[in-house]
Amino acid sequence: xxxxxxxxxxxxxxxxxxxxxxxxxxxxxxxxxxxxxxxxxxxxxxxxxxxxxxxxxxxxxxxxxxxxxxxxxxxxxxxxxxxxxxxxxxxxxxxxxxxxxxxxxxxxxxxxxxxxxxxxxxxxxxxxxxxxxxxxxxxxxxxxxxxxxxxxxxxxxxxxxxxxxxxxxxxxxxxxxxxxxxxxxxxxxxxxxxxx
Amino acid sequence: xxxxxxxxxxxxxxxxxxxxxxxxxxxxxxxxxxxxxxxxxxxxxxxxxxxxxxxxxxxxxxxxxxxxxxxxxxxxxxxxxxxxxxxxxxxxxxxxxxxxxxxxxxxxxxxxxxxxxxxxxxxxxxxxxxxxxxxxxxxxxxxxxxxxxxxxxxxxxxxxxxxxxxxxxxxxxxxxxxxxxxxxxxxxxxxxxxxx
DNA sequence: TAAGACCGTCAGTACTTACTGTCATTTTGA
DNA sequence: TCAAAATGACAGTAAGTACTGACGGTCTTA
Numbered sequence: 001x002x003x004x005x006x007x008x009x010x011x012x013x014x015x016x017x018x019x020x021x022x023x024x025x026x027x028x029x030x031x032x033x034x035x036x037x038x039x040x041x042x043x044x045x046x047x048x049x050x051x052x053x054x055x056x057x058x059x060x061x062x063x064x065x066x067x068x069x070x071x072x073x074x075x076x077x078x079x080x081x082x083x084x085x086x087x088x089x090x091x092x093x094x095x096x097x098x099x100x101x102x103x104x105x106x107x108x109x110x111x112x113x114x115x116x117x118x119x120x121x122x123x124x125x126x127x128x129x130x131x132x133x134x135x136x137x138x139x140x141x142x143x144x145x146x147x148x149x150x151x152x153x154x155x156x157x158x159x160x161x162x163x164x165x166x167x168x169x170x171x172x173x174x175x176x177x178x179x180x181x182x183x184x185x186x187x188x189x190x191x192x193x194x195x196x
Numbered sequence: 197x198x199x200x201x202x203x204x205x206x207x208x209x210x211x212x213x214x215x216x217x218x219x220x221x222x223x224x225x226x227x228x229x230x231x232x233x234x235x236x237x238x239x240x241x242x243x244x245x246x247x248x249x250x251x252x253x254x255x256x257x258x259x260x261x262x263x264x265x266x267x268x269x270x271x272x273x274x275x276x277x278x279x280x281x282x283x284x285x286x287x288x289x290x291x292x293x294x295x296x297x298x299x300x301x302x303x304x305x306x307x308x309x310x311x312x313x314x315x316x317x318x319x320x321x322x323x324x325x326x327x328x329x330x331x332x333x334x335x336x337x338x339x340x341x342x343x344x345x346x347x348x349x350x351x352x353x354x355x356x357x358x359x360x361x362x363x364x365x366x367x368x369x370x371x372x373x374x375x376x377x378x379x380x381x382x383x384x385x386x387x388x389x390x391x392x
Numbered sequence: 393t394a395a396g397a398c399c400g401t402c403a404g405t406a407c408t409t410a411c412t413g414t415c416a417t418t419t420t421g422a
Numbered sequence: 423t424c425a426a427a428a429t430g431a432c433a434g435t436a437a438g439t440a441c442t443g444a445c446g447g448t449c450t451t452a
Contacts (some may be wrong), residue, residue, distance in 0.1 A: 010397085024306055027223035030439060041400050046441060049352060108304045111219055121368075128369050151381045154369060159361060162354030165361070173324050173350060174319070185347045193389035237430050242411060306435080373396060 010048045012038040014059035022101035025108040026056065056105075056113065064097040067091065069123065073130045081194060084134070085187045089160055091126070093183060102127060124161075128153050135194075144194040152163035152194065158184060161178060200310060207242045208234040210255035218297035222252065245314040252309065253299075261294040265319065274388075277340060280330070281383045285356055289292045289322070289379060292360035299364060316374065320357075324349050341391040348390065357384060 016038035020029040031052055035045040049055035072091055077084055096103065103120065110117040128150075135149035163182060166174050174182070197348055212234035216225040227248055231241040245251035268287055292299065299316065306313040324346075331345035357379060362370050370378070 009381070025221055025223060025304060025308070026287075027221065028305075028308055031441080032439080042441090044399060047398080052439095052440065092400080108221060109224075112221070112224055124367075125369060147380060147385075151378055152371060154359075154373070154378065154386055155382050157369070158358030159351060159355040160358075161361070162246070162356075162358035163350075166354060173321060173353070177347060177350070182347060183349065185344060186351050189343075189348070189351055189389045190385075193385045228409080239431085240429055246411095248410065276416080281451080352409090 001026060009038075009040065009044065010058075011062075012047060013040065013045055014055065014062055017055050017059050017103050018063060018105070021109075022104040026052075026105065026112065027109070031055075042069060053106070057115070060102060060105075061114070064102055064119070067095055067125070069127050069130055073134065077134065079138065079141065079143065081138065082187060082191045084168065085156070085190055089156075089183050089187055092157075092160050093164055093167075093179075095123075096161075097167065100168045106175070114132065124157065126143075128157055131156060138194075145196050147194070159190075205234075205236065205240065206254075207258075209236065209241055209244060210251065210258055213251050213255050214259060214301070215273065216295050217252065217305075218300040220277075222248075222301065222308065223305070227251075253311070256298060256301075256312070260298055260315070262290060262319070265323050265326055269330065271283055273330065275334065275337065275339065277334065278383060278387045281352070281386055283381055284327070285379050287351075288353075288356050288361075289360055289375075291319075292357075293363065296364045320353065324353055327352060334390075340344070341392050343390070352386060355386075 013034065017029075017034045020034055020037060023029075031045055033041050035042040036054070038045070045055070049058060069091070072088075076087055076129065099120075106113075106116050106120045132150045132151035133145065135152050138144045139146060139149060162175075163179075163186070165171075167179055209230065213225075213230045216233060219225075227241055228238050229329065230251070232240040234241070241251070245254060246336055265287070272283055285375075295316075302316045302366075327349035328346045331340065331343075331348050334340045334343060335342060342388050359375075359382070361367075361368075363375055
């Protein structure tokens with residue numbers, strides 16, 4: 001097989017699948033529709049993927065963007081509250097935006113597709129632990145006030161999660177505000193709340 | 197028709213439909229399954245609802261809990277930041293929790309079901325406007341610092357939205373923390389950030 | 393030019409599923 | 423106790439859908 005040619009076809013089909021499934025859900029889209037959107041016949045779709053489920057799994061593996069938060073924490077933390085939170089928030093939002101369509105599919109059909117939910121819920125858990133540990137250290141250094149570090153981490157994550165979902169769903173509430181500005185102000189709000 | 201008896205049957209079927217659709221999505225559940233879960237035959241389901249779509253719409257109308265945020269603001273605001281935010285947050289979380297299954301259905305199949313997305317996105321928009329206006333007034337009274345009231349409103353809503361989604365999806369991150377405590381701390385964090 | 397990789401068309405299979413019709417049975421209320 | 427209402431059992435229809443097989447065409451490459 002040529003490789004390049006086949007890769008192009010597979011890619012087009014996978015992207016079409018992601019687009020349509022993000023919009024209408026796994027069960028809301030037919031293999032016929034996916035093939036048509038990709039510009040191929042349904043037969044070709046099944047020549048490249050052995051089943052509809054296999055198509056989704058392949059697409060997920062191919063286009064799932066995962067950045068290791070742990071490395072980020074180890075390498076870029078400066079123990080300056082504002083710049084650290086800004087760095088974390090920007091990276092989180094970047095990951096969420098890169099994976100936005102997979103996130104939509106996961107939120108629609110996560111219950112049905114087995115390995116899906118697991119992989120989309122491992123990262124947040126890790127982030128919470130890293131962030132909790134970070135707040136603990138900052139408290140120990142006397143750089144932030146004494147508060148529950150776990151709850152602070154949760155609040156920060158949930159605020160970022162809410163904003164990410166708003167952006168993904170094109171929330172009209174966000175229309176008038178540049179997203180980057182929202183992130184900066186959100187971080188500043190947190191900073192004011194936690195600085196001694 | 198008796199009315200009472202039929203209402204019981206209809207209710208059971210609607211609740212079964214909501215339960216299953218919240219779990220597996222509109223297209224992931226069959227009328228057969230719904231009827232069985234409700235304890236009736238599929239035929240009876242179609243005697244009470246003319247179609248699957250009609251069943252969902254009826255269930256939505258019957259069980260959609262809508263509290264007027266506007267009235268809440270008009271009657272219960274005291275212009276004390278901490279108690280006001282706590283009241284707003286508790287009410288918001290209450291509405292989200294009452295509608296949790298409908299919210300799940302809406303997030304899965306909102307794209308397909310026409311009138312759905314509209315009705316689940318009108319309230320947040322109104323809340324944002326009320327909250328923005330509230331922060332403006334608080335700034336004018338000198339009770340909070342000078343910041344962008346719209347962004348503050350957004351941040352507060354998104355943090356609450358994120359937490360609500362976490363609770364709805366039984367997020368393991370929330371396991372160790374009583375939800376009410378999280379709400380209180382979250383409000384306190386906001387209060388510290390905005391008080392002069 | 394010949395072989396092979398890739399694709400389209402079309403017909404078709406097997407299964408699911410929303411929805412209906414018929415008739416008998418049970419439940420309910422006056 | 424009787425009539426009406428509600429339900430179940432079962433068979434069946436029509437449409438949709440994932441997936442396959444057979445054949446022929448086109449394009450690249452050696």
